[in-house]
Amino acid sequence: MSDVMPTIPDLFKPEDFKLSAPPPPVLYKYMIADRVADVLEGGMVRFTHLLDTNDSFEVRKTFRRFAGPKFIAMMRGATLAAITPDYIDQQIQRSLAKAGLNIPTTFVREMLKQQHGISVEQLMRSQMNAFVETFSGGLDLVKSPEEFLTEIGSILLCFSLSERYDIAAMWAHYGGNHTGLVVAFSTDHPWFKNDKDPAESKLQKIKYLDDQNDELFDDLQAAFSSKATDWAYEREWRINCSMKQIERTVDLGAEKIHLRSFPPDAVTSVIVGAKASDDTVARVRDVLTRKYPHAKLQRTTPQRMTVGFVLEDI
Structure with missing residues (x-):
């Protein structure tokens, strides 16, 4: 995968x-x-x-903000869909290989679960939810809808x-x-x-x-x-x-x-x-x-x- x-x-x-x-x-x-x-x-x-x-x-303001419920739901769906068991195991294996360690991924999973009280999947999903909230909240600060639409109107x-x-x-x-x-x-x-x-x-x-x-x-x-x-x-x-x-x-x-x-x-x-x-x-x-x-x-x-x-x- x-x-x-x-x-x-x-x-x-x-x-x-x-x-x-x-x-x-x-x-x-x-x-x-x-x-x-x-x-x-x-x-x-x-x-x-x-x-x-x-x-x-x-070129006019057709929307009030970039990030609302639909954008956040789309971001969550896209990021959370990637957090599969296979994906997590691949990331663990990469980290172990970089560190020169030969440890079973099941051992790392169990260690992280004991440390955080939740599974690796739950931990990563929680972190991604926090990232999505932070990222979405900052979109309109980087570029306002007015600036964005004017830029599009000038280049397209x-x-x-x-x-x-x-x-x-x-x-x-x-x-x-x-x-x-x-x-x-x-x-x-x-x-x-x-x-x-x-x-x-x-x-x-x-x-x-x-x-x-x-x-x-x-x-x-x-x-x-x-x-x-x-x-x-x-x-x-x-x-x-x-x-x-x-x-x-x-x-x-x-x-x-x-x-x-x-x-x-x-x-x-x-x-x-x-x-x-x-x-x-x-x-x-x-x-x-x-x-x-x-x-x-x-x-x-x-x-x-x-x-x-x-x-x-x-």
């Missing part, structure tokens, strides 16, 4: 947490017509620091997509009032998968809530992947990265645009808006023919009387 202690999730790598259920098969990126050159021709998309998104409250970058191509408000806000386009991405493509575990998606669903949780582990998704309910119409999913994964940065003085390339075969279709110009449609058709021959060219048209959208190949 391994004597490796169970690990606690690394609070400083939120992109590694599995925070949501698997994503839908296709996710959509709304954009204005001018992005045809940058995105489709250039093959790169923008990743934005959380502190720099268009949501003024993107995200690429945002939507569950749907037919959200009127999204076409109005991000799709140039129906003059732009939507790029459809297959979420099953390896670009969206975890590097260490290809079966796991790196995409994280945004949770919408206005309340503040008591502790971090009340809801990890709310802590790291949430926005206020005002933004719920976006139906957003994200893939996160750090600056070391950024391939190109465009310095505009007042702001910096960080870009990463995406594989062409991750694109399944491009949907132009109902008001897209003939020139935009022609530009999209040309780039699809040259760089994305497998992808469909489609148009979506809002239906006023049914409050829905018709999607057709063009």
Whole structure:
């Protein structure tokens, strides 16, 4: 049996947490017509620091403290689960070997029990409980939730997509009032998968809530992947990265645009808006023919009387 202690999730790598259920098969990126050159021709998309998104409250205090009942229970469960008879015997044997002693572990166990009045397992569990209490109580003294969230917001970058191509408000806000386009991405493509575990998606669903949780582990998704309910119409999913994964940065003085390339075969279709110009449609058709021959060219048209959208190949 391994004597490796169970690990606690690394609070400083939120992109590694599995925070949501698997994503839908296709996710959509709304954009204005001018992005045809940058995105489709250039093959790169923008990743934005959380502190720099268009949501003024993107980085906000989503939990009051790090350590509460759930965190303490998780810590206790992880540490106490490791204190098995085999683990204890291995530690005793290591200590005896270092001291150059050849004494049976049963003798050491009995000696410790007589000295402390309880078994080695009970003794270690008592010590670990005390450690967990001390460790948990000091977490917020090392770094406050505000400091932690601001730090995460400054180092983490995200690429945002939507569950749907037919959200009127999204076409109005991000799709140039129906003059732009939507790029459809297959979420099953390896670009969206975890590097260490290809079966796991790196995409994280945004949770919408206005309340503040008591502790971090009340809801990890709310802590790291949430926005206020005002933004719920976006139906957003994200893939996160750090600056070391950024391939190109465009310095505009007042702001910096960080870009990463995406594989062409991750694109399944491009949907132009109902008001897209003939020139935009022609530009999209040309780039699809040259760089994305497998992808469909489609148009979506809002239906006023049914409050829905018709999607057709063009």
